[in-house]
Amino acid sequence: MLIAEELLLVGTSPEGRNLLGSSRTLVLGGALLTELALRERLDVDGRKRLRVLDGGTIGEPLLDEALVRFAEREGKKPKDALDRVGKKLQQPLLDSLVRRELVRPEPVKALGLTLTTRWPVLMSGPRDAVVGDLATVVTGAREPDSRTGALISLLHAVDALPKVLTTEMRPGMTNGEVKRRGKEISKGRWAPEAVATAVAELNTAMMAAVMAGGAASSS
Template structure:
């Protein structure tokens, strides 16, 4: 599975609840960018701007699509494009998990309208395996590799680690220690650290815009 697929799988509770929060689209785009950086197809230069390293087909439809989308925005800062790209790529990543028979779409309807879609987990084995890998890394039983390190870093970016690894799975390890470990793992991982910073900046910008719109609406 791609990092983005693993991220959405562990970021979705077995009953379909979203554990990644309101910035799920941004962090999914960040996961695709991380994979493209790790595969040396994209880079983030010393000015914190996107740079294409190598084009061509990768052979993974999700990554091929993401490479085109990020490539079209070459020269821009990742934080400025993650939101718009995330809105386009989140559903295809979920649909890939549906084809793998790992989740299913469950429209949430009210008043004759579909308000949102939940994605209940159909096959818990793969999700449980990834969560167990993350738990060993966070609880210092195992050193992270490039994939578990990237996943931890991306979950840390949206403060989702304590939700993905609930307290009953880690007795004696409080949330503050989980977050501290997440920061340790992120630091020094160039690809993850650069993308995590972009995810956090994009998230902050989105929340600021929402706050401003809410304030404007309240005062009118």
């Protein structure tokens, strides 16, 4: 699975609730950017602007689409592209999980109207395996690799790490300790500099989104 698919899977509770919050599209865009950077297709240059290193076909339709959409915004800061890319590809990512029979759509209705859609997990094994990998890193049993480091950093960016790693997955660790460990990992050396910069830009975008939301609610 792509990093974005794994993020979406673990960011959905077994009952189908969204654990990534209102910034889900933003962090999905961040996951796609991170994977493209890991594959050396995109870079974030010294001015913190998007730069395409290789625009050729990858062979993964979702990544190919993401690369095209990021390339359309080459020269911009990642924070100005993440949400748009995530919005365009959120449904295709969900559809991919449905085709793999990992989740299913469950409309939530009231008075005959569909209010929202939940995505209950159909097969717990794949999700449990990813969450288990994350738990071994967060609890210090092993060091992060590029995949687990990326997922933990992305979950930390949207404050979802303690929700995904339930208390039984990290005995003796408080939510605060999980958050501190997530912050430590997000600044670690598990990835090339371009990926670290992309993750830092995602955190900048997250803070901007939170501040904008707070300003809107107070107006």
